[in-house]
Amino acid sequence: MKTLADLNKGYSAEIEWIDTSGPGVLRLMMLGLVEGAAVRHRGTAIGGDPLELSVYGASISVRREQARYFKVNGNAAEASSGLIP
Amino acid sequence: MSKPGPGEPQGQTETSIPLSSISIRHRPRHRYAVIGNPNSGKSTLFNRLTGLRQTTGNYPGVTVERHTGTVELKGTAAELIDLPGIYALGGQSTDERIAVDALLGRIDSKPDGLLVVVDATHLYQGLYLLEQLIELQLPMLVALTMSDMARAGGIAIDTDLLSRHLGGIAVVEVTATTGLGVSDLKSELATLHEAPVPVIGQSWPELSQLAQQLADQCGNLDRMDVIQALLLPGGAHDQLASAAMGPDVIPGARNELFGSEPPQAVEARQRYRWAREVRSAVQHEAPLLERFGAKVLAWVNRPWPATALFFLSLVLVFQAVFSWATPLMDAIDAGAAGLGAWVTASLGNGVVASFLADGIIAGVGSVIIFLPQILILFLFIIILEDTGYLARAAFLMDSAMRRVGLSGQSVIPMLSSFACAVPAIMATRVIPDRRDRISTILASPFMTCSARLPIYALLIAAFVPNQSVGWFNLQGLVLFGLYLLGIAGGLMTARLMKSTALRGPKPHFMLALPDFRRPNLQTVMIKLMDRARIFLKRAGTVIFSVAVIVWALAYFPRMDTEAPLPEPVNGQSLENQRAAAQMSQSYLGRIGKVVEPVFEPLGWDWKVSSAVIAGFPAREVVVAVMGTLYAVGSEADEGSLTQKLRAATWPDGRAIFTLPMVLGLMVFYAWCLQCAATVAVIRRETNSWRWPLFAWTYMSAVAYLGAFAVFQVGSLLTGPA
Numbered sequence: 001m002k003t004l005a006d007l008n009k010g011y012s013a014e015i016e017w018i019d020t021s022g023p024g025v026l027r028l029m030m031l032g033l034v035e036g037a038a039v040r041h042r043g044t045a046i047g048g049d050p051l052e053l054s055v056y057g058a059s060i061s062v063r064r065e066q067a068r069y070f071k072v073n074g075n076a077a078e079a080s081s082g083l084i085p
Numbered sequence: 086m087s088k089p090g091p092g093e094p095q096g097q098t099e100t101s102i103p104l105s106s107i108s109i110r111h112r113p114r115h116r117y118a119v120i121g122n123p124n125s126g127k128s129t130l131f132n133r134l135t136g137l138r139q140t141t142g143n144y145p146g147v148t149v150e151r152h153t154g155t156v157e158l159k160g161t162a163a164e165l166i167d168l169p170g171i172y173a174l175g176g177q178s179t180d181e182r183i184a185v186d187a188l189l190g191r192i193d194s195k196p197d198g199l200l201v202v203v204d205a206t207h208l209y210q211g212l213y214l215l216e217q218l219i220e221l222q223l224p225m226l227v228a229l230t231m232s233d234m235a236r237a238g239g240i241a242i243d244t245d246l247l248s249r250h251l252g253g254i255a256v257v258e259v260t261a262t263t264g265l266g267v268s269d270l271k272s273e274l275a276t277l278h279e280a281p282v283p284v285i286g287q288s289w290p291e292l293s294q295l296a297q298q299l300a301d302q303c304g305n306l307d308r309m310d311v312i313q314a315l316l317l318p319g320g321a322h323d324q325l326a327s328a329a330m331g332p333d334v335i336p337g338a339r340n341e342l343f344g345s346e347p348p349q350a351v352e353a354r355q356r357y358r359w360a361r362e363v364r365s366a367v368q369h370e371a372p373l374l375e376r377f378g379a380k381v382l383a384w385v386n387r388p389w390p391a392t393a394l395f396f397l398s399l400v401l402v403f404q405a406v407f408s409w410a411t412p413l414m415d416a417i418d419a420g421a422a423g424l425g426a427w428v429t430a431s432l433g434n435g436v437v438a439s440f441l442a443d444g445i446i447a448g449v450g451s452v453i454i455f456l457p458q459i460l461i462l463f464l465f466i467i468i469l470e471d472t473g474y475l476a477r478a479a480f481l482m483d484s485a486m487r488r489v490g491l492s493g494q495s496v497i498p499m500l501s502s503f504a505c506a507v508p509a510i511m512a513t514r515v516i517p518d519r520r521d522r523i524s525t526i527l528a529s530p531f532m533t534c535s536a537r538l539p540i541y542a543l544l545i546a547a548f549v550p551n552q553s554v555g556w557f558n559l560q561g562l563v564l565f566g567l568y569l570l571g572i573a574g575g576l577m578t579a580r581l582m583k584s585t586a587l588r589g590p591k592p593h594f595m596l597a598l599p600d601f602r603r604p605n606l607q608t609v610m611i612k613l614m615d616r617a618r619i620f621l622k623r624a625g626t627v628i629f630s631v632a633v634i635v636w637a638l639a640y641f642p643r644m645d646t647e648a649p650l651p652e653p654v655n656g657q658s659l660e661n662q663r664a665a666a667q668m669s670q671s672y673l674g675r676i677g678k679v680v681e682p683v684f685e686p687l688g689w690d691w692k693v694s695s696a697v698i699a700g701f702p703a704r705e706v707v708v709a710v711m712g713t714l715y716a717v718g719s720e721a722d723e724g725s726l727t728q729k730l731r732a733a734t735w736p737d738g739r740a741i742f743t744l745p746m747v748l749g750l751m752v753f754y755a756w757c758l759q760c761a762a763t764v765a766v767i768r769r770e771t772n773s774w775r776w777p778l779f780a781w782t783y784m785s786a787v788a789y790l791g792a793f794a795v796f797q798v799g800s801l802l803t804g805p806a
Contacts, residue, residue, distance in 0.1 A: 020350045024593035027517070029353035030173045031597060032210055036358060045481045046388040050493070050594055052480065056209035056364060057238075059598035061480045061493070066593055 002074060004039060004053060005067035012040035013072035022069035031060050033070060111162035113155050115278045118188060120218065121202030122210055123170030124473060124599035126230035129261040129608050130202055131167045134271070139611075151193070158275040166196065172210055172597070174217045175316045175349065179514035188221055189309060198224035198277045205235035205242055205258075206600065208368065212288075212360035213353075215251070219286035220293060220309050226277050227256040228270055234600070240368050247367040252283045262605050288359035289352070295338055303329050315339055316348045382601055392481050398474070402465040403568070406458050406538075413457035421450035422725070425716075439640060440633075443716035448632025451712035451726060452539060452624050452705050456617065459504075459535040463616045466504040467609050473599035475500060483594050489576050490583030492594035495525040499575065502532035503568075504616075506763045510770055520587040523771060524579045527780055530763050531575030531756065533568045536705040540754050541567055543708055547727040548747040563751075570755045574787065623703060631699055632709045638673035639714055673714070687753070687789070688746035688796045690735060697753070704759035745799025749792035757788035 007013055015037050018025060032055045033039065042052040042059060050063045121127040132139075135154025152167035168187055169180035176182075186192045188199075199218055203211035218225065229244060244256040255273050259266035273280075285293045296311040303311075306329055314326035314335050326335050343351045385391055425442040432438035469475050475497050483493030494516050502509040509529045516522040533541075541564055549560045583589070644667045668674055669691075677691030684694040692714050700707035708726075715729040733741045758764065758781050767777040 018350070020347050023590070024595060026347055026349045026353075027176070028595055029350055029357075030176060030213075031595070032213065032353075032357055032360075034354050034357045037361065043386055044388060045483060046392055047484050050480060050483050052386075052598060056361070058207050058210050059600070061483070061594065061596045061598050063483070063594050066595070 001071050003068045004033075004041075004062070004070040004072055005051070005064045007039070007041040007072065009041050009043055012038050014038050015070050016073045017071040019069040019071075022066065024066055025069050028060070028062065028066065028070075032056065032058060033060065033062075039070075039072070111157065111160070113162045113164035115197040116164045116166060116194070117198045117200050117274070117277060118166045118168050118196040119200045119202065120168045120184065120188070120214075121170060122172055122204060122207060122214060123597065124602075125170065125202045125204040125207065125211065126261050127170055127202040128167065129605045130228060130230060130259065131165060132605075132608050132611055133261045133264060133267055135165060137611075156271065156274065158271050161275055163274060163277075165200065166193070171214070173214060175313060175352075178517055185313070188218075189307070196223065198226070198280070200226050200228060200274065200277070202228050202230055205229050205232040205240070206238060207231075208242065208364045209357070209360050212363055213356050216286045216288040216356050216359065219252075219283045220296070220312050222282050222284075222308060224277050224280040224282055225254045226270075226273050226280065227251070227254055229256055229258045230261055232258050233260050234602075235368075239370055241370075243367045243369070247363070250287065250363045250367065252285075252287065253281060254283055255280065262603075288356040292342060292352070292355070295342065299326075299330065299334065299338060305329060311335075315342065316352060318348070388481075391477070395478055395481055398469070402462070403565070405465065406462050410457040410461055414454050417450070417454045417456070418725070421446055421454070425450075436640070440636060443640075443713055444633055444636030445629070447712040447716040447726075448636065448709040449624055449629050451543075452628050452709045453621075455535075455539040455542070455705070456620060458538050458542070459620055460613060460617055462535050462538075463504050464609070464613055466501055467612045468604050470501070471602070471604035471609060473601055476596060476598050479596055480598055489580040490592075491521055491524060491528075491579055492592040494592075494594060494596060495521065495528070495579070498525055498529050499532055502529040502534060502575075505534050505536070506530045506532065506760065507766045510763070510766045513770065518589065518592055520583070520589040521592045523776060524582045524587050526767055526770060526776070527582055527783075528575035528579040530758050530760070530767075530780065530784065531571050531578060533571040533755065534760075536703065536760065537567075537571075537754055539705045539708045541751060543711075543726065543730075544747050544751055547730050548742055548744060567751055567755050570752065574756050578783075627703050628706050628709050631702065631706045632713055635673065635695075635699055635710045636713050638676070639668060639671050641672060642670075643667070644670060668714075686797070687749055687792045688741070688743065688800070689750070690733070690741050692733070693741070693750070697759075700759050702759075702761045704754060704757070707754075707759075743800070743803070745796045745803060748799060749794075749796035752795050753788045753792035755788075756784055756791055758784035 002013070004013075004015070015033065015035050018029065018033075018035060020026060020029070033053070037055050040054045042054050044051050048064070050061050051067055053060050053062055053067070119127060119131050131152070131154060134156040138156075139152065139154040154165050154167070156163050156165055166187065168184045171178075171181050171184050174181065174185050174188075183192070187196075189195065199221070201211075201215055201218060203215060215225075215227065227247075229242065229247075232242060235242065242258075244258055248254060248256045257266055257270045257273055259270050261267070285297075292312065292315070293308065296308045296315065299311045300306050300308045303326075306326060310322050311326060313320065313322035315338060317323060318339070323335060339348065342348075385394060425446045428442045428446065429438050432441070469478075478500060479493035479496040481493075482496045486493055486495055495513075497515075498509040498512045501512055506529050509532075510526050513522050513525045513529070516525060545560050545563055549563050552559050554562060669678075673695055674691065677695040680694050680698060681689075681691040684697070689697070692711070696707045696710040696714060699710045711730070712726050715726060715733070730742050731740075735741055764777045764781055767780055768774055771777070
């Protein structure tokens, strides 16, 4: 199953299920990464980690290993080029 | 840092205001808390509303900074309390706990209402906090900021519809940077205390109703108390509620609301679903302004260009600190020297003239001269912070920080330590894990702060040749090396701590990345004036007192001027010999000789040793003390401190300030913890004396050993002087 860590740059997908037992996951949920939210992959730092994800205009930096706790549905789509998705 | 007295900063501003406008000033009748997400424009709005009528103090009984200000309204006035920017209530970070305690009236009296700042481009997260705040049952007013930014990004918000979704809470669009909408906001603020209190929020009515029910049964708890008890098992509110209602009520309600899920996960799911729906209902697409700036930002926001740009901006900052400040510093230097010479010329050579010229002007003046450099450094750090670039730096540097066992979150405090470790240590509050936080606190004082600049600048200018090495200047390279030395000391300390006493699970890293924003001039200037005030206050109090004490110790007891000189030295004028003899038999000379053996392996004579010891409360004092010591020690007052240091010799005529000794002295200052304010803030933030004492001892030992190694090895290489 695909997770937020498998999303390609510039693509967005909807979170389907979250493993709430993962470290720091509750904190990310408090920032808005919850089931049903559409999340876009905006880029990475050098080496591909951490990721910059954006959820309804808010950018959040997350490490790849934490992004794996967030499963997304299969139909990732290329997001529009606007500043705020 | 002591809290300002009642009339201190604002009193001065008020005196400059014409009498006619004082008469219409009102005393604040109501207190409103200003709360919102980080980077929502909250501080800019707070500054716009209160202007210079602000004070910074502490909450009664606890040592947490508290920003308040007065806003003048039509026919009345209100006191505003600026709370820390947070994303959610019920989090575990220090800032979040302060905000909750202030809102519930635990550390302050309860506010009469809330001014909630919501960023139009971050409506999703803003609405989440807003819904949590509704549970407080206080009159509320929403200031919708950044709508100009939202429009540029292709989004317009229907504020009337938003207000209806919020159960009638007034929503006012403001652009804090230009002042648009501020007068509307003020007229709403004037009647906020009588605004209807929202009853039940729409995002999670089941929670609100159940909590209200339990609060009514119990009688002495608020709905918010019960909610905090439900959401944070084992927390302070949980214990409070269990004591009031018995141990079974809260767990029973928890089971009903959350089942087996973690309460915070259920809350996030519930409220964010609502926030998502409201957001899509109230905002509609506006024509997207495709700006040139946005394209540039998108290009720069790729891994390699972004990292290169980050290092480039750091180089620019340090370049500016040195090249821009020089003319201002030369002016202050000339002014102080002229003043000292004038005092000596008009008052003669008595005690009073020496006190004024050698004690005060030479002592305090040698520190004040660095004000331009320090302000330029702070200006850059404030701009980096306000544009959102520091958070971006944390994102880019995360993988590097992981190597020393920390995360990118530690980068922000460490970068602001280049200005001053005290606010930097307070900025570690956002780091959730205690072990990571303490490791960062211990690493921060190693970063080269602005108070070290006076020492480095003095010694480098005096003893490092001003010559070019390839494309670079040798003096600049030495300074850069000292910055690297500080960074290396900090990172190695973090690494050491994280693999020994503070070993813990791998830190995770999450950070909200704000959009790039143009900094607001008023906000930047207010912060900068604050730093200038703190620096001058230190110069006027701590440094002034130490300079006076050191002058007195060096001036008294007076030697009999007719007595024969103890050790006649050839080749020196009689005045200089007399002055040197006077100095060495003064109180300070006697004390200095006692400690001299301790520092002799570092190549320091008793003057340097006693200056270093006098510098323990605040490291920049060392320059002031050297200024005073070398001024008292020379009969003629011509010549700068630099020239006097170059001329200083051991009794046998060898130069004291050799290159190995100067480099060792700078290494000592790169690593030692000579700052009472830092020690105090570590004690405050870690809540024990253990860490500040450890930091002080550890850093002093490392500094001594470093200076020892540099001096001994350097002297071996350069041969006996």
